Amino acid sequence: MKRIATVSLMADAGCHIALANLEEKLLELAKNVEIAYCQILRDEKKIPKNVDVALVEGAARPGHDLEILSAVRDNSRALVAFGSCACFGGLPSLCNLTNLNELITYVYQQTATTSRGPIPSKNLPLLVERVRPIGELVRIDYMIPGCIPEEKEILGVISAALEGVPFELPRKSVCEECKKERKGVLNGEIKRNYESPRDSSRCLLELGYFCVGPSTRAGCGARCPSFNIPCDGCRGPVDVKWDQGVSMLDSLAAVAKERLTAFSLKTHSAIFHRYTFASSALQRLISNLERRKEEM
Amino acid sequence: MTTEKIEVEPVTRVEGHGKVTLNIQGGKIKNVEVNIIEPPRFFEKLLEGKPAEEAPRITERICGVCPVAHHLASAKAVEAAWDVEVPETAIALRRLLLLAQFINSHALHIGFLSLPDLLRLREKSVFGLSSENPKLLERVLQVHSFGVKLTEEVGGRTIHPITAVPGGMSKPFESERRDQLLRKANQVLESTTELASLMLDIAQKGGDLFEEIESTPTNYMSMHRDGIHELYDGRIRVIDSKGNLRQDFDPSQYFELIEEKPVEHSYVKYPYLKSLGFPQGIYRVGPLARVNSASISATGGRSYVKSFFGLFGRPAHHPLAYNLARAIELVHVAQQAADLLADDNILKRDVRAPVKPKKGEGVGVVEAPRGTLIHHYSTDERGLIEKANLIVATGQNVPSMEKEVRNLSLRLEDSIVDGDRAEAIWKIETLIRAYDPCISCATHLVEIKRRD
Numbered sequence: 001m002k003r004i005a006t007v008s009l010m011a012d013a014g015c016h017i018a019l020a021n022l023e024e025k026l027l028e029l030a031k032n033v034e035i036a037y038c039q040i041l042r043d044e045k046k047i048p049k050n051v052d053v054a055l056v057e058g059a060a061r062p063g064h065d066l067e068i069l070s071a072v073r074d075n076s077r078a079l080v081a082f083g084s085c086a087c088f089g090g091l092p093s094l095c096n097l098t099n100l101n102e103l104i105t106y107v108y109q110q111t112a113t114t115s116r117g118p119i120p121s122k123n124l125p126l127l128v129e130r131v132r133p134i135g136e137l138v139r140i141d142y143m144i145p146g147c148i149p150e151e152k153e154i155l156g157v158i159s160a161a162l163e164g165v166p167f168e169l170p171r172k173s174v175c176e177e178c179k180k181e182r183k184g185v186l187n188g189e190i191k192r193n194y195e196s197p198r199d200s201s202r203c204l205l206e207l208g209y210f211c212v213g214p215s216t217r218a219g220c221g222a223r224c225p226s227f228n229i230p231c232d233g234c235r236g237p238v239d240v241k242w243d244q245g246v247s248m249l250d251s252l253a254a255v256a257k258e259r260l261t262a263f264s265l266k267t268h269s270a271i272f273h274r275y276t277f278a279s280s281a282l283q284r285l286i287s288n289l290e291r292r293k294e295e296m
Numbered sequence: 297m298t299t300e301k302i303e304v305e306p307v308t309r310v311e312g313h314g315k316v317t318l319n320i321q322g323g324k325i326k327n328v329e330v331n332i333i334e335p336p337r338f339f340e341k342l343l344e345g346k347p348a349e350e351a352p353r354i355t356e357r358i359c360g361v362c363p364v365a366h367h368l369a370s371a372k373a374v375e376a377a378w379d380v381e382v383p384e385t386a387i388a389l390r391r392l393l394l395l396a397q398f399i400n401s402h403a404l405h406i407g408f409l410s411l412p413d414l415l416r417l418r419e420k421s422v423f424g425l426s427s428e429n430p431k432l433l434e435r436v437l438q439v440h441s442f443g444v445k446l447t448e449e450v451g452g453r454t455i456h457p458i459t460a461v462p463g464g465m466s467k468p469f470e471s472e473r474r475d476q477l478l479r480k481a482n483q484v485l486e487s488t489t490e491l492a493s494l495m496l497d498i499a500q501k502g503g504d505l506f507e508e509i510e511s512t513p514t515n516y517m518s519m520h521r522d523g524i525h526e527l528y529d530g531r532i533r534v535i536d537s538k539g540n541l542r543q544d545f546d547p548s549q550y551f552e553l554i555e556e557k558p559v560e561h562s563y564v565k566y567p568y569l570k571s572l573g574f575p576q577g578i579y580r581v582g583p584l585a586r587v588n589s590a591s592i593s594a595t596g597g598r599s600y601v602k603s604f605f606g607l608f609g610r611p612a613h614h615p616l617a618y619n620l621a622r623a624i625e626l627v628h629v630a631q632q633a634a635d636l637l638a639d640d641n642i643l644k645r646d647v648r649a650p651v652k653p654k655k656g657e658g659v660g661v662v663e664a665p666r667g668t669l670i671h672h673y674s675t676d677e678r679g680l681i682e683k684a685n686l687i688v689a690t691g692q693n694v695p696s697m698e699k700e701v702r703n704l705s706l707r708l709e710d711s712i713v714d715g716d717r718a719e720a721i722w723k724i725e726t727l728i729r730a731y732d733p734c735i736s737c738a739t740h741l742v743e744i745k746r747r748d
Contacts, residue, residue, distance in 0.1 A: 008313075010335055010337065011360070012357055012358060012359050012360040012361075012363075013311045013312060013359070013360040013361055013734075014357070014359075014360020014361075014363065014455050014456060015360065016311075016360070017311075017360045017361055017404075017455055018360075018454070018455060020404060020408060020422075021444050021454055021455070023437050023440065023441055024437065026422075027422075027423070027426050030423050030426075035423070039306050039308050039309075039313075040308075040309065040310070040311060040408075041309065041408060041421055041422055041423075042308065042309070042421045042423070043308045043309065043420055043421070043725075044308070045304075045305065045306065045308060061335060064335075065335075090357075091354065091357045092337040092338075092342070092357070094342050095337065095338045095341060095342045098338070098341055098342075102341070103336075103338040103341050104336075106338070106340065106341045107336055107338055107340055107341065108558045108565070109558070111340055111556075111685045112551050112672065112683075112685040113550075113551050113554055113555050113556050113567075113685060113687065114555070114556050114557075114558065114565065115555040115556065115557050115558075115574075116557075117557045117558030117559060117560075117565075118558060118559070118560045119558065120558060120559065120560060120561065120562055120563050121560060122560045122561040123303075123315075123317050123329060123331045123333075123561050124331060124333050124561065124562070124563060125333055125335065127335060127336075147357065147456060148360070148453070148454070148455045148456055192347060192349060192653075192679070193347070193349045193350065193461065194347075194348075194349035194461065194462050194463065194651045194652075194653060194679065195651075196461075196463065196648050196650065196651075200467075223452060223453060223458070224452070224458050227452040227458055227459055227466050227467050228466045228467050229452070229458045229459070229461070229466050232350075232353060234456075262678075263680075264345055266344060266345025266346070267345045267346060267347065267680060270345075270346040270347065270350055270354065271347070271350075274354070
């Protein structure tokens with residue numbers, strides 16, 4: 001029987017809950033495949049050897065995460081980056097904009113309700129460096145993006161990886177799946193998401209919202225726009241070679257110059273690189289600058 | 297002297313990553329720690345500079361198990377900061393969404409995480425339940441899938457919902473979806489009472505787990521509305537270990553009453569009541585706290601409450617009482633969801649009030665499946681977040697959980713040091729699982745290091 005292992009690094013367990021939500025389909029899968037390691041569903045405590053397919057949820061901070069990631073990689077034939085944290089660094093990687101010491105000091109010494117105490121360190125993994133997509137640390141064979149990944153892609157990638165055949169993701173944008181009406185006219189005014197769209201049948205981008213559908217990979221059926229909520233890009237860029245946020249900024253710069261410059265990087269990042277900051281051109285730029293500073 | 301360090305890592309069948317470290321010296325347990333080793337993700341800092349209206353979709357990524365609770369606490373915090381009045385229909389839909397979260401989260405815990413232990417299955421997992429008691433699993437999955445479906449229909453997605461926006465909900469609820477869900481809700485009720493009866497039966501039978509794990513009296517905190525069990529909007533009350541009312545406050549005052557203490561061996565801070573200090577002021581939240589301190593009004597749940605207090609005393613302190621309390625709540629929330637679905641008011645079209653950002657400060661509190669959840673933001677005049685503070689459910693239970701793990705380890709010292717260690721460790725993990733801790737995820741290797 002072929003063997004599957006699933007692990008979770010720096011994430012919220014949402015991808016694993018998506019596995020549990022498969023319910024009967026998960027039980028069906030478990031009849032034909034051994035689920036050899038899955039911390040949330042079974043009691044095995046050691047990452048097994050000879051795994052056919054490993055699903056890895058979460059981004060990684062080198063250090064402790066890397067040890068686990070390497071153990072999984074070494075023992076698995078095919079490794080799947082499972083969800084947007086693993087694929088691109090995900091939402092938690094937005095904290096890379098702040099220096100690690102500042103993050104630790106704030107959370108353990110400065111928030112409104114924190115009393116005096118030590119910075120945690122005993123019997124705990126060290127916190128180092130920055131949050132990265134797992135593909136920067138080990139080779140990945142498959143990826144399914146999304147926060148949360150779509151059920152059909154979870155089942156699809158597992159079966160493709162078990163058989164050793166390629167798994168194709170949609171190569172179009174969320175806009176191509178979106179049922180909102182496009183008139184080809186952009187509203188000159190840029191809107192924030194607290195403003196309710198007057199005409200809910202119209203394209204949200206054309207109405208002036210920061211909807212990142214044009215640079216985001218299809219496959220979700222344009223779910224958020226169908227609920228009158230602009231796409232926030234959870235499925236990452238249409239093409240893995242694209243920088244999702246830069247391509248979006250590029251198309252918006254002409255119409256939204258003034259309101260874009262009014263915001264700092266901390267604000268922009270949440271709009272244009274909400275799930276892909278760690279793999280963005282901005283992250284590379286910041287990392288390069290830091291490296292140069294250290295070398296000087 | 298021989299020293300040995302046992303690390304139970306990862307604690308399994310919990311959501312997230314914790315370990316238990318036991319230090320043994322000369323045949324005696326010297327020290328026991330629960331280490332929450334999940335790396336912090338610094339959401340409080342990450343939120344700075346973000347448009348506050350995006351916070352409900354950002355902060356729900358703290359937790360893949362109870363995202364709805366974060367989504368709603370966050371929307372409420374922004375609304376409090378910006379003085380927004382939410383339309384009644386939107387509040388009803390949010391209540392429904394939160395109930396959906398409770399249904400799927402509680403069903404998941406009962407079927408996937410706790411029953412495999414309590415029924416002592418040969419294979420302690422949902423797969424074991426599937427082969428050893430498929431009828432029971434069918435019940436669990438019927439309830440669970442209803443919760444998932446309801447979350448998707450009201451929240452827009454099964455995990456990480458999208459529909460709560462500052463001002464209300466992004467879209468009215470459609471009647472054809474309602475009719476289908478209502479039919480399902482009524483079928484699910486019977487399964488929830490069956491699960492509660494089973495949990496009651498397990499508790500009544502008792503056995504070594506119930507005897508070896510000690511009751512630890514603590515304070516309890518939960519939301520209530522005139523003393524009635526409340527999840528979405530109410531006051532917060534604290535009762536002491538004798539059941540006396542200690543504090544009753546508006547959620548916006550939380551920071552005057554609660555403090556969190558950083559500790560050396562855990563990435564989670566230890567919350568306590570300021571008035572009592574640490575450690576006297578530690579308190580518990582979640583199903584046990586809610587059943588202890590607020591009354592269950594829905595008819596189905598109420599009948600179990602009497603047996604519950606009869607078995608465990610009032611207030612109930614035994615950690616395994618969490619399992620029965622959770623099952624009682626499941627009956628209660630399923631009934632409430634069915635009632636809300638039957639109410640035509642949820643179909644009204646006025647679901648979103650106009651919103652204007654402003655400089656302000658707001659606290660949003662809801663009950664998450666695992667306990668009281670607090671979001672607190674301040675925003676600048678453009679509505680960008682300046683500062684954020686979050687107190688999440690599980691953190692509040694960790695100090696008590698650790699104390700109980702310590703007591704149980706000492707009680708099982710002989711087995712741990714020189715006996716059936718695997719069985720003893722299983723018992724420790726079963727105790728931890730009763731809390732349904734949601735530590736958020738990261739997974740590691742277990743190793744038992746021997747040092748001579």
